Amino acid sequence: MRDDLHVLTGGYVLDAISDAEREEFERHLQHCPTCETEVRGLRETAARLALACAVTPPARMERRVLAAAYQTRQLPPLSADRPRRAHPRRRALPRHLTLPPRRARPGRALPRRLAVLAAAASVAAAVALGITQLSAQHQLDQARATAIARVVTAPDAHVETARSSAGGNVTVVTSAALREAVVSTSGMASLPSSRVYQVWVLSPSGARSAGLMHGSSLLAAVRPGDRIGITVEPAGGTARPTTTPVAILPV
Amino acid sequence: MSRPETRQWQPEPEAAPPDLAALLSQVARGDHRAFELVYAELSGPVYGVVRQVLRDPAQSEEVAQEVLLDIWRTASRFDPDRGSAAAWALTIAHRRAVDRIRSENACSRREQKAAEPEPAEDDVVETVAATLEYQRVHRCMDGLTGLQRESITLAYYSGYSYPQVAQLLGVALGTVKTRIRDGLIRMRDCMGVTW
Numbered sequence: 001m002r003d004d005l006h007v008l009t010g011g012y013v014l015d016a017i018s019d020a021e022r023e024e025f026e027r028h029l030q031h032c033p034t035c036e037t038e039v040r041g042l043r044e045t046a047a048r049l050a051l052a053c054a055v056t057p058p059a060r061m062e063r064r065v066l067a068a069a070y071q072t073r074q075l076p077p078l079s080a081d082r083p084r085r086a087h088p089r090r091r092a093l094p095r096h097l098t099l100p101p102r103r104a105r106p107g108r109a110l111p112r113r114l115a116v117l118a119a120a121a122s123v124a125a126a127v128a129l130g131i132t133q134l135s136a137q138h139q140l141d142q143a144r145a146t147a148i149a150r151v152v153t154a155p156d157a158h159v160e161t162a163r164s165s166a167g168g169n170v171t172v173v174t175s176a177a178l179r180e181a182v183v184s185t186s187g188m189a190s191l192p193s194s195r196v197y198q199v200w201v202l203s204p205s206g207a208r209s210a211g212l213m214h215g216s217s218l219l220a221a222v223r224p225g226d227r228i229g230i231t232v233e234p235a236g237g238t239a240r241p242t243t244t245p246v247a248i249l250p251v
Numbered sequence: 252m253s254r255p256e257t258r259q260w261q262p263e264p265e266a267a268p269p270d271l272a273a274l275l276s277q278v279a280r281g282d283h284r285a286f287e288l289v290y291a292e293l294s295g296p297v298y299g300v301v302r303q304v305l306r307d308p309a310q311s312e313e314v315a316q317e318v319l320l321d322i323w324r325t326a327s328r329f330d331p332d333r334g335s336a337a338a339w340a341l342t343i344a345h346r347r348a349v350d351r352i353r354s355e356n357a358c359s360r361r362e363q364k365a366a367e368p369e370p371a372e373d374d375v376v377e378t379v380a381a382t383l384e385y386q387r388v389h390r391c392m393d394g395l396t397g398l399q400r401e402s403i404t405l406a407y408y409s410g411y412s413y414p415q416v417a418q419l420l421g422v423a424l425g426t427v428k429t430r431i432r433d434g435l436i437r438m439r440d441c442m443g444v445t446w
Contacts, residue, residue: 007425010432013342015349016406016413040334040446042432045439047338049407050300050345052388057298057315062290065316069286069323074279077327204383205295221287223269 006035013042056206058239148218151175151182164188164230164247166197172228174251181251183228184216188246191232198237202227202248212237226251271336272329279327286323293337294319297344304348304410314351318344334446349410391441399434402427 005028011017012025029036151157154175161171168187175181183199191197197213203226210219213230222228229245271292277285297318302311322340329339392400401420405411411419417427 007428007432010435011406011413011428013435014403014406014431015346016411016416016431018412038436041439041444042435043334043342044338044444044446045435045442046345046407047335047341048384048388048438048442048444049403050341051296051337051384053299053303053408054295054384055299055302057294058312061298061312061316061319062294065290065294065319065323066283066287068316068320070283072320072324074281074323075325075327077279201291203291203295205292208291221284221291223288223291 006032006038009035009038009042013039013046054205056208056240059209060239062208147180148182148216151178151180151218154178158251160249160251162247162249166232166246170228170230170247170249172249172251174222176224179221179223181219181222181228182216183210183213183219183230185213185230194235195232196235196237197230197246198233198241200229200231200241200245202229207241209237209239222251224251272331275322275326275329275336275339276331278323279329289322290319293322293340296337296341300341300344301348303408304345305351310351311348314347315344318347321347338446345407345410352410353412387442388438391438394441395434395437396430398422398426399430399437402430403434403438406431 005025008017008021008025012022017025029039151173154177156175156177158174158176159171160174161169164170164185166189168185168189170183170185170188173182173184185197188197199210199213199217199219200207201210201219201222203223207229210217210228219228227248227250229241229248231241231243231245233242269288269292271289274285274289274292278289294315298311298315301315301318302308305311305314318340321343325343329336333339392403395403398420402416405416405419406413413424413427413431416431417424420427422430
């Protein structure tokens with residue numbers, strides 16, 4: 001191990017070294033397992049520095065990236081001269097990206113039947129609300145209505161209800177299997193025409209807009225641990241939340 | 252805001268944490284759904300670090316898009332034996348941002364940008380995104396010497412090279428090299444990084 005090169009591990013993972021130094025260091029890395037181990041640890045450390053400054057990108061970026069990706073040919077895997085393990089180690093996410101498993105609340109056994117009944121009623125209400133408002137407002141097409149019905153009637157549908165600080169209630173029905181959620185509100189204060197309610201999916205990496213609240217909203221690609229937030233925003237909505245949410249619910 | 256009232260519809264299956272490495276191997280096979288999930292997980296950190304380095308929001312958006320597209324394109328090259336998926340992706344992101352500033356002699360532009368007021372960032376997003384990891388990183392940063400902290404910050408968050416950092420801090424090049432390495436090792440140990 002050459003000391004003068006080994007000291008470059010830090011600058012290498014922070015991209016502080018010149019191209020010439022990088023080339024030399026990468027050649028050295030191939031013959032220096034100690035350096036390679038250190039580089040891995042420091043690279044994970046640098047990643048934490050990045051995670052600490054996560055900012056939700058504008059919503060338009062997702063559409064652009066997804067559209068571009070699906071028209072872009074992917075690179076094939078590198079040839080198998082470096083065989084992969086038959087059972088690659090599964091890597092847990094860094095701690096900040098994982099969320100503690102949701103724990104059942106103690107002492108729930110008895111009221112469980114009641115809770116299920118209440119939840120069933122709530123699902124029915126969500127369906128009714130969703131479908132009637134939908135047809136009344138012509139906001140969603142039939143496919144969307146079917147999608148909403150599919151979520152709220154999914155065998156693993158999970159219901160959360162919270163009061164909103166704008167009055168009324170917000171109900172979120174989530175199907176983990178479908179990775180979709182339906183948000184509906186009832187009795188929330190009506191807003192002036194210059195303001196709208198906007199729905200957000202909040203995850204450790206930031207907030208993603210799920211559009212404006214119209215009766216019921218269908219949210220795709222939700223995951224356990226995400227939270228749903230509703231904020232009051234200028235008409236037309238914004239790329240990122242600008243006000244304190246009137247409600248936040250777990251999915 | 253009132254406390255959410257939780258009602259359980261059915262017993263919840265044991266929720267496994269999303270496994271980015273597994274998702275990436277699905278992405279490598281062209282799985283759109285997996286890529287959407289990867290996007291949801293990584294777009295914030297990718298955009299965040301690119302913007303931290305470049306400052307200019309429009310340019311950051313452009314570079315972040317390239318990075319995320321790169322993740323789609325090169326997912327087959329990710330090797331879970333060599334590091335975490337997040338580190339793989341964020342290495343690409345930081346490198347791209349730094350390449351961008353170094354390739355186009357952007358110094359003057361960055362200085363000009365730095366003089367403009369930063370957009371208000373007091374919204375929910377920053378709070379949501381920042382809390383946990385931000386606190387952990389900054390707690391560990393506090394354990395560094397001033398020179399270690401400044402060297403790492405200038406190199407990583409501002410994208411400066413060794414000689415630039417040395418010049419800004421008025422110390423020898425060799426000092427910057429050792430301070431960055433020592434500081435990062437201390438950060439690694441403080442945050443309990445186990446790679």
